[in-house]
Amino acid sequence: MSDVTLTQSTAVPPLPALRLWRHVRPVLLSLIVPLLLLAFWHWAVAAGMTRLIPSPAEVAEYMVDFAVGGIWDDAFSATLHIHLLASASRVYGGFLLAALVAVPIGILIGRVALVRQLLDPFLQLMRPIPVTAWLPLSMILFGLGTQSAFFLVFLGAFYPILLNTILGVKNVEPRLFEAAAMLGCRGNAQFFRVVLPASLPSIFTGLRLGLGLAWFVIVVGEMTGVPQGLGAVIMDGRTLSRTELVICGMIVIGIAGFLSDRLVVLLMNRLLRWSPMHRG
Amino acid sequence: MAEIPILDIQGVGKTYILNDSRIEALRDANLTVRKGEFICLIGASGCGKSTLLRIVAGFEAPTAGQALMWGKPITGPAPDRGMVFQDYGLFPWLTVRENIGFGPASRGRPKAEVRDTVERFIALIGLTRFADAYPHQLSGGMKQRVAIARVLANDAEVVLMDEPFGALDAMTRERLQDELLELWQRTGLTVLFVTHSIEEAIFLSDRVVVMEPGPGRIASAHPVELPRPRDVSSPEFNAVRRDLGARLHSHHAKKAA
Numbered sequence: 001m002s003d004v005t006l007t008q009s010t011a012v013p014p015l016p017a018l019r020l021w022r023h024v025r026p027v028l029l030s031l032i033v034p035l036l037l038l039a040f041w042h043w044a045v046a047a048g049m050t051r052l053i054p055s056p057a058e059v060a061e062y063m064v065d066f067a068v069g070g071i072w073d074d075a076f077s078a079t080l081h082i083h084l085l086a087s088a089s090r091v092y093g094g095f096l097l098a099a100l101v102a103v104p105i106g107i108l109i110g111r112v113a114l115v116r117q118l119l120d121p122f123l124q125l126m127r128p129i130p131v132t133a134w135l136p137l138s139m140i141l142f143g144l145g146t147q148s149a150f151f152l153v154f155l156g157a158f159y160p161i162l163l164n165t166i167l168g169v170k171n172v173e174p175r176l177f178e179a180a181a182m183l184g185c186r187g188n189a190q191f192f193r194v195v196l197p198a199s200l201p202s203i204f205t206g207l208r209l210g211l212g213l214a215w216f217v218i219v220v221g222e223m224t225g226v227p228q229g230l231g232a233v234i235m236d237g238r239t240l241s242r243t244e245l246v247i248c249g250m251i252v253i254g255i256a257g258f259l260s261d262r263l264v265v266l267l268m269n270r271l272l273r274w275s276p277m278h279r280g
Numbered sequence: 281m282a283e284i285p286i287l288d289i290q291g292v293g294k295t296y297i298l299n300d301s302r303i304e305a306l307r308d309a310n311l312t313v314r315k316g317e318f319i320c321l322i323g324a325s326g327c328g329k330s331t332l333l334r335i336v337a338g339f340e341a342p343t344a345g346q347a348l349m350w351g352k353p354i355t356g357p358a359p360d361r362g363m364v365f366q367d368y369g370l371f372p373w374l375t376v377r378e379n380i381g382f383g384p385a386s387r388g389r390p391k392a393e394v395r396d397t398v399e400r401f402i403a404l405i406g407l408t409r410f411a412d413a414y415p416h417q418l419s420g421g422m423k424q425r426v427a428i429a430r431v432l433a434n435d436a437e438v439v440l441m442d443e444p445f446g447a448l449d450a451m452t453r454e455r456l457q458d459e460l461l462e463l464w465q466r467t468g469l470t471v472l473f474v475t476h477s478i479e480e481a482i483f484l485s486d487r488v489v490v491m492e493p494g495p496g497r498i499a500s501a502h503p504v505e506l507p508r509p510r511d512v513s514s515p516e517f518n519a520v521r522r523d524l525g526a527r528l529h530s531h532h533a534k535k536a537a
Contacts, residue, residue: 182338198371
């Protein structure tokens with residue numbers, strides 16, 4: 001018994017170098033595939049396989065100009081923050097509005113039979129319509145501009161949040177309602193004390209998917225003639241045949257989407273500490 | 281003699297209708313329970329013991345007869361009748377402390393009072409070190425202690441236990457039986473305890489109620505007059521066990537015949 005604890009305790013604190021390696025290793029591993037792709041891209045352009053796509057080095061140079069200017073000084077120099085801010089405000093605005101509407105409706109559909117019978121068939125019918133198909137109608141309803149982009153992002157984020165909220169609410173263990181009732185928590189008080197916390201893991205899955213889709217939809221949303229935004233930059237790049245601008249826009253959207261997902265995951269792990277599936 | 285019993289089950293029956301067929305889970309159950317009694321319901325599966333417990337809890341309404349507490353009909357679940365489930369039924373998003381405080385907090389007790397009550401019961405079940413742990417971090421025995429404390433902290437007068445130790449290993453089970461008896465003796469609770477272990481029933485209860493299936497009903501009741509603490513290996517205990525076992529099996533034999 002004491003032998004076991006002794007060998008364990010001597011084995012537990014590793015050398016500092018080893019500990020560093022443990023942190024560095026996953027980062028290195030995750031970089032291998034992107035670096036290989038980057039190398040292939042560079043080699044393909046250098047070998048003359050395409051004349052329409054700029055090399056990684058050229059894109060990197062444009063990216064610096066796009067971010068801080070001072071290299072080309074054209075209409076897009078040093079405008080990254082403006083476009084990023086415009087897109088992020090639409091993404092988060094549309095997403096938050098979607099969450100604010102979808103979570104309560106989802107809880108009601110999951111818990112109240114009347115609301116389910118009233119809304120579920122209609123929402124299921126509307127769901128298969130792709131966000132892109134809404135574009136012309138949204139331009140008529142909301143005009144060319146920010147409101148239209150906002151609306152499309154809202155639509156894109158709405159369904160994953162709604163469906164996962166319904167799923168979470170329906171799957172609350174019936175036992176927990178009985179336990180709450182015999183402890184004196186009955187009726188509507190159960191919404192906040194049982195239904196909401198019990199379905200939180202599922203709601204968070206919906207929020208993650210919804211936010212991902214919001215970034216996904218933003219390019220479509222900003223095709224509607226808004227002057228600023230990463231989607232607008234990509235559309236402008238396409239019209240002006242400036243592929244490097246298109247690629248810069250894509251990379252920024254990718255990174256922004258990734259970072260905002262990490263933010264949700266961080267919040268999720270904090271709020272769902274109690275769940276054995278959400279630690280780390 | 282005109283004293284009102286804490287629980288009075290009068291001709292209670294329960295029939296479910298499932299796809300046009302009627303299933304009689306419980307027929308004409310009669311049982312009177314005095315305050316402070318420890319009663320075990322025992323019988324084969326399908327004898328209606330869980331149904332009876334759920335009717336007393338107020339989770340289900342009887343289709344015949346009525347269940348009274350202090351002379352008043354039971355109309356739904358309430359804090360005066362706390363249930364301890366076999367699968368614990370703890371709220372996974374609340375810590376041990378918050379689970380125990382759930383009842384008093386739901387009923388709008390002042391914060392300071394809730395805190396005092398919770399600390400008292402955490403100490404009582406010996407989980408002070410785990411007060412801030414979540415249910416998934418606890419062993420089965422610890423979870424069941426929390427489930428019991430949760431009901432007691434909520435001022436339950438009757439504790440309903442549906443095979444509460446059925447999922448635990450033998451050693452934990454014995455320890456929890458001892459702890460439960462100690463709590464019961466100290467607090468004057470009334471306990472209705474469902475089990476399918478004859479030994480558990482005799483070890484714990486003042487009265488063993490034997491139930492039979494097809495349709496579920498109360499067959500007989502047997503006072504256990506052994507002095508406490510009871511020794512499961514004593515000849516007297518074994519005699520009672522043999523006697524009760526024979527009765528249970530004769531019921532089964534009758535049914536099979």
